[in-house]
Amino acid sequence: MNVTELTCSKCHLRYPPGRPYQVCQCGKPLLVQYDLDEVARALTRNRLLERPATLWRYREVLPVERDENIVTLGEGFTPLVPARRLAQKLGLRHLYIKDESFNPTDSFKARGMAVAVSMARELGLTKLAVPSAGNAASALAAYAARAGLEAVIFMPRDVPQANLVEVRTSGARIELVDGVITDCARRLVERQQSEGYFDLSTLKEPYRVEGKKTMGYELAEQMGWRLPDVILYPTGGGTGLIGMWKAFDEMEALGWIDAHRPRMVAVQSEGCAPIVRAFEAGQSEAEEFPHPRTIAAGLRVPRAIADFLILDILRRSKGRAVAVSDDAIMRAIGELASSEGLLAAPEGAACLPALERLIDEAEVSRDDRIVLFNTASGLKYLHLFSTP
Numbered sequence: 370m371n372v373t374e375l376t377c378s379k380c381h382l383r384y385p386p387g388r389p390y391q392v393c394q395c396g397k398p399l400l401v402q403y404d405l406d407e408v409a410r411a412l413t414r415n416r417l418l419e420r421p422a423t424l425w426r427y428r429e430v431l432p433v434e435r436d437e438n439i440v441t442l443g444e445g446f447t448p449l450v451p452a453r454r455l456a457q458k459l460g461l462r463h464l465y466i467k468d469e470s471f472n473p474t475d476s477f478k479a480r481g482m483a484v485a486v487s488m489a490r491e492l493g494l495t496k497l498a499v500p501s502a503g504n505a506a507s508a509l510a511a512y513a514a515r516a517g518l519e520a521v522i523f524m525p526r527d528v529p530q531a532n533l534v535e536v537r538t539s540g541a542r543i544e545l546v547d548g549v550i551t552d553c554a555r556r557l558v559e560r561q562q563s564e565g566y567f568d569l570s571t572l573k574e575p576y577r578v579e580g581k582k583t584m585g586y587e588l589a590e591q592m593g594w595r596l597p598d599v600i601l602y603p604t605g606g607g608t609g610l611i612g613m614w615k616a617f618d619e620m621e622a623l624g625w626i627d628a629h630r631p632r633m634v635a636v637q638s639e640g641c642a643p644i645v646r647a648f649e650a651g652q653s654e655a656e657e658f659p660h661p662r663t664i665a666a667g668l669r670v671p672r673a674i675a676d677f678l679i680l681d682i683l684r685r686s687k688g689r690a691v692a693v694s695d696d697a698i699m700r701a702i703g704e705l706a707s708s709e710g711l712l713a714a715p716e717g718a719a720c721l722p723a724l725e726r727l728i729d730e731a732e733v734s735r736d737d738r739i740v741l742f743n744t745a746s747g748l749k750y751l752h753l754f755s756t757p
């Protein structure tokens with residue numbers, strides 16, 4: 370195993386591996402550290418070519434110690450699709466869509482949950498709980514079922530129907546909460562003492578972000594070990610953004626990429642844009658966004674525990690935070706489907722109007738290599754479409 374320790378992302382306090390952790394004693398997220406010299410000796414870029422097309426190809430930089438603890442449904446190594454027709458319409462030359470709808474349970478939440486549930490098994494945890502706007506619930510329910518572990522899921526009462534069906538069918542216990550994901554999280558914490566479950570909330574345990582960081586490894590590998598110039602990422606809790614940034618640093622330490630970093634652009638909905646507000650106000654933390662409302666369920670996150678990390682990455686990468694309207698998101702779903710044949714989730718589709726804004730403001734240029742993240746399948750959101 371290559372894990373050396375876990376360190377706090379805020380106060381840098383260090384913790385030994387091999388036991389279950391939630392957050393640091395200061396309340397902020399813990400991040401896994403690896404012996405990257407050891408990894409570099411064991412794994413080269415070329416050796417990856419022989420590996421299976423899942424995120425477990427990056428086994429040496431994942432925290433699971435013993436192979437038999439891995440719980441997998443074949444997650445990761447999703448296609449990076451060139452969007453030629455869309456690029457032409459927008460006057461761009463290199464536009465790609467990282468299509469995360471190919472993951473098990475049809476969203477990229479599978480990446481985080483595959484690794485977190487594997488670690489839960491390794492650490493002997495048996496009862497797992499999560500607050501979720503939808504797709505994290507579906508993913509935990511699936512991986513817990515596969516691992517034979519108990520799952521308790523706290524979801525908003527108005528969660529997308531597809532998520533409710535997935536969770537219910539897999540046999541997980543469902544608690545419906547009046548409110549949004551932060552209200553679900555509060556309810557979970559109230560019950561945690563008496564019920565004794567482990568909290569798998571985004572960045573309140575150290576391993577979901579390890580699963581999601583593999584998107585960064587894949588981008589580098591799929592782009593010939595040269596990172597793109599701009600990444601647009603629909604941001605809720607920010608797990609993917611933080612994970613990819615961590616992956617970039619790890620790959621540079623491994624000697625796999627150079628110091629070039631993409632400009633990271635956090636995309637949110639105007640109805641719930643805490644990160645955009647904080648970014649524009651020059652703040653280093655984000656206030657809770659009042660009355661969050663958006664069709665993009667995964668972006669209905671009014672407060673993120675790792676707000677300070679997200680904002681720091683946006684600034685250090687010379688990136689941006691952009692909010693788009695729900696109407697623009699619905700139009701973008703149509704545009705992506707009709708020009709590229711891809712039925713995107715509203716969260717992923719939000720990246721398109723955000724990109725158009727950056728083009729209008731001359732923040733991206735024709736020759737930039739640009740990646741949009743489609744984070745789930747549009748088929749999980751049929752309730753947004755009126756059928757005849």
Ligand SMILES: *Cc1c(COP(=O)(O)O)cnc(C)c1O
Pocket residue numbers: 476478503504505571603604605606607608609610667668714716717744745
């Ligand atoms: C959870 C979710 C997001 C936000 O992901 P984070 O990495 O937590 O910011 C975006 N899109 C979809 C479809 C999601 O389910």
Ligand SMILES: [Zn+2]
Pocket residue numbers: 377378379380381382393394395396397
């Ligand atoms: Zn700390």
